[in-house]
Amino acid sequence: MEDETLESRNQARLAILELTNMISVPMCLHAIVRLNVPDAIWQGGSNAPLSASQILTRVLPSGDPHNLQRILRLLTTYGVFAEHLLTDPSSDQVLRKYSLTDIGKTLVxxxxxxxxxxxxxxxxxxxxxxxxxxxxxxxxxxxxxxxxxxxxxxxxxxxxxxxxxxxxxxxAMSGVSVPFMKAILNGYNGFDGVQRLVDVGGSAGDCLRMILQKHTNIKEGINFDLPEVVAKAPNIPGVTHVGGDMFKSVPDGDAIFMKWVLTTWTDEECKLIMKNCYNALPVGGKMIACEPVLPKESDNSLRTRALLEGDIFVMTIYRAKGKHRTEEEFRQLGLSAGFPHLRAFYIDHFYTVLEFQK
Known part of the structure; x- marks a missing residue:
């Protein structure tokens, strides 16, 4: 029988309790976004430490400061906020104030x-x-x-x-795409020499707009998505919005770009999408896919956890057999669609740039 006084058993009990109660973390994150707390603290860049009461004067004067402080304390332990402890000279009580960390700033x-x-x-x-x-x-x-x-x-x-x-x-997709695209455009030169670029699943065209602003060599951008999606897309200089079905065909281009498209589909569906991309490219053309790429081995790093958590999200919400894949799994998908070459660029810690060349 296990000795429950051992440190290892104490740690095991703590760990399973944390895992069981971990729903508190995303729900508290959801709460502070709903309450507009990050913007209230940030205030145009001041990021001055504020107490829960001071935050509420800016977002919800009738709110309960004690309960907000409880939420802030929990998220502090996950690095969303920095906690500043001060002593109130009039009462000798500890006053807790909070500012945003780099993680918290992503919510501003x-x-x-x-x-x-x-x-x-x-x-x-x-x-x-x-x-x-x-x-x-x-x-x-x-x-x-x-x-x-x-x-x-x-x-x-x-x-x-x-x-x-x-x-x-x-x-949500725009909020995630913009900082990612800034990182990619600073660290990846695969758009050099491209004159006609097709963005498959381009939604409102945010990514395409950023690419064209950086790479003036691209003379024509095609934002390709479902007809009901591109119907609402804004006018972007140099960009033509085209409605269609990527499972049937993809517009021709020197290069084809896509972000977080393949991960929400099964292997067979991915092969069909990639085959249509292959057919739309000239010899030497490339398909540039930005996808989460799983490491070969599992570990407890922040990156691996984020990728595996995203994998379960895809399985639960979008496709039971859609998934995040390893680099080798993407290589095999590419080969099955006709692409003989794959290069992977690990610029962003979540999305990897996968360059399939025809």
Whole structure:
């Protein structure tokens, strides 16, 4: 029988309690975004430490400062906030104030109205939350993802019928895409020499706009997505919005770009998408896919955890057999679609640039 006084047993009990109660973390993250706490602290760059009461005077004067402080304390332990302990000379009581860390700053709304806040809100909508108790169903029956079992239809078609959900999805993707694209454009030169670039699944065209601004050699950009998506896309100089179905065909181009497209589809669906891209390219042309790439071995690093957590999100919400893949798995998909060459550029810690050349 185990000696429960041993340090290893104490640590094991702590660990399982933390794992069980870990839902508190994303829900508290959701709460501070809903309450607009990051913007209240940031205040145009001052980032001055504020108490829970001071934060509430800026976002919700009628709110409960004690309960907000409890949320702030938890998120401090995960590096979202920095805690500053001060002593009130009049009462000798400890006063807790909070400022934003680099992690917390990702939730601050920028000049374009973007942040990772929409990504947080998108993940925890009621319809998505109802799918999570059914994760085990992805093992029992992998033909249907838990989101469908909870809501009756696939996520993308569901979003299409719910304008608010679809708008939030677009803002979430834009909020994630912009900082990622800045990193890629500073560290990847694969767009040099391209004259006609096709963005498959380009949504509102944010990524394409940024690429064209940096690479003036590109004379024509094609933003390719579902007709109902591109119908709402804004006018962008140099960009033509084209509606269609990537499972049927893809517009021709010198290069084809896509971000977080392949991960939400099965292997067979990916082969079909990639084959259509192959057919749309000239010899020497390339398909540039930005996807989460899993490490070969599992470990407890922040990067590996983020990638594996994202993998389960895809399995639960978008496709039971959609998945994050290893570099070798992407290589094999490329070969099956006709691409003989693959180069991987690990510039961003979450998305890897995968360059498939025809």
């Amino acid at each position: 709304t920028d000049a374009d109205g973007l942040s990772y806040g929409a990504y947080v809100l998108q993940h925890y909508q009621e319809e998505l939350m109802t799918a999570w108790p059914l994760v085990h169903e992805a093992v029992v029956d992998s033909t249907t993802e838990p989101f469908v079992k909870a809501n009756g239809e696939p996520a993308y078609s569901y979003y299409g019928k719910k304008p608010e959900m679809n708008d939030l999805m677009q803002r």
